[in-house]
Amino acid sequence: MDVLGNNAGGVASRRAGGDGPEGLASAWEADYRANVLTAVLLTEALRPRLRRPDARVVTIRSIAGLQGGRGSYAAAKAALLGWT
Numbered sequence: 001m002d003v004l005g006n007n008a009g010g011v012a013s014r015r016a017g018g019d020g021p022e023g024l025a026s027a028w029e030a031d032y033r034a035n036v037l038t039a040v041l042l043t044e045a046l047r048p049r050l051r052r053p054d055a056r057v058v059t060i061r062s063i064a065g066l067q068g069g070r071g072s073y074a075a076a077k078a079a080l081l082g083w084t
Helices: 020-049 071-083
Strands: 003-006 056-059
Touching: 003 020, 020 071
Parallel strands: 003 056
Antiparallel strands: none
């Protein structure tokens, strides 16, 4: 495998868990799972198949990770930058 492209995610947090602290925690966790954990788990699972030394991992993320202002979605996209 020469290239792995991480391009999954989206806005999962619609307060499906309801209002209050539990709903907020649920929304943040959903965005983290959809935007960060999927990329991390896929990359780690395929790491042994990446051809060395020229393999590349490309992670597509949102400008929201740099600009902020979109709550848990922006935080998750910023986390991708730190992880990548």
